[in-house]
Amino acid sequence: MKCRICREKAIIGLPQHNLALCADHFDNWMLKRAAKAIDEFKMFTKDSKILVAVSGGKDSLALWDILTRLGYNAHGLYINLGIKENDYSDESEELSRTFANRIGKKLQVVNVKELHGMSIPDKAYSKKRKTCSVCGVTKRYYMNKTAREGNFDVIATGHNLDDQAAALLGNFLYWKFDYLAKGAPYSPPLRKGEFAKAKPLILCTEKENTVYCLLQRIDYIQKECPYSKGATFLRWKHILNEIEENSPGAKQAFYLGYVKHIDIFKVQNEDMPDSRCKICDTPSWNEVCSFCALWDLNKK
Ligand code: Q46
Ligand code: ZN
Ligand code: ZN
Numbered sequence: 001m002k003c004r005i006c007r008e009k010a011i012i013g014l015p016q017h018n019l020a021l022c023a024d025h026f027d028n029w030m031l032k033r034a035a036k037a038i039d040e041f042k043m044f045t046k047d048s049k050i051l052v053a054v055s056g057g058k059d060s061l062a063l064w065d066i067l068t069r070l071g072y073n074a075h076g077l078y079i080n081l082g083i084k085e086n087d088y089s090d091e092s093e094e095l096s097r098t099f100a101n102r103i104g105k106k107l108q109v110v111n112v113k114e115l116h117g118m119s120i121p122d123k124a125y126s127k128k129r130k131t132c133s134v135c136g137v138t139k140r141y142y143m144n145k146t147a148r149e150g151n152f153d154v155i156a157t158g159h160n161l162d163d164q165a166a167a168l169l170g171n172f173l174y175w176k177f178d179y180l181a182k183g184a185p186y187s188p189p190l191r192k193g194e195f196a197k198a199k200p201l202i203l204c205t206e207k208e209n210t211v212y213c214l215l216q217r218i219d220y221i222q223k224e225c226p227y228s229k230g231a232t233f234l235r236w237k238h239i240l241n242e243i244e245e246n247s248p249g250a251k252q253a254f255y256l257g258y259v260k261h262i263d264i265f266k267v268q269n270e271d272m273p274d275s276r277c278k279i280c281d282t283p284s285w286n287e288v289c290s291f292c293a294l295w296d297l298n299k300k
Pocket of ligand 2: 023
């Protein structure tokens, strides 16, 4: 297999693009893929202040690296969830800090247990709630808070094409309209106090992000979060991989086709009240937002 551009030995085949590339041309191609997504979906500009949600995994570290190399003003935020299993949280924090030092960028760290006296899994147990739901509410809150306090313009996350397409398949199968309205590559803020969310690596696959990290010698956490992705999600991924193998490009066509028609699902979000949480003053449907209720801030 030879690189389509220079005819040297290719290190990766990209059948969905009818392409094979050597290390140098693949590296260049990844930068262009991210730049294309940023421009095509009007995510941000070189003047924007970007907060990258860093988990220590390959997707978010590849994203931070690519944005920095493209000349964007991107700072990192790492949220330590206090997950002890497999030393997951401490190890991913360490890798995120090491990477931030390497690229000379600022990494802000929020430690949930230090702030609230309890880790995410312990909170979930005490509230009899699913760990990922407690995690989601908490991460969202701290991402918005950090963005607000640091005067950021946009929050960028490392979502890749495989994960987005698998989530989309699951949401379509069960017609989850709420989620179908939220899968865009770029979501502008709906109200004051909220932030735009961008997914610059949305055109890149998991494999591409992994190869990028290997080539750039980015040390990322290889373990999955112990609470991650149930069997159902992995099944959707597996099914899409089978389809992709026989029809290269199907995964991207599936996701981009949805993006083109996403407005069909948006109707439900139109009448958002402009109410705010009486404790933290962030936009909220209820008097007390889900974060303040979860962490019992209304009782203090
Ligand atoms: S980090 Fe948090 Fe994920 Fe782990 S606890 Fe669940 S939501 S799986 S992206
Ligand atoms: Zn080449
Ligand atoms: Zn609140």
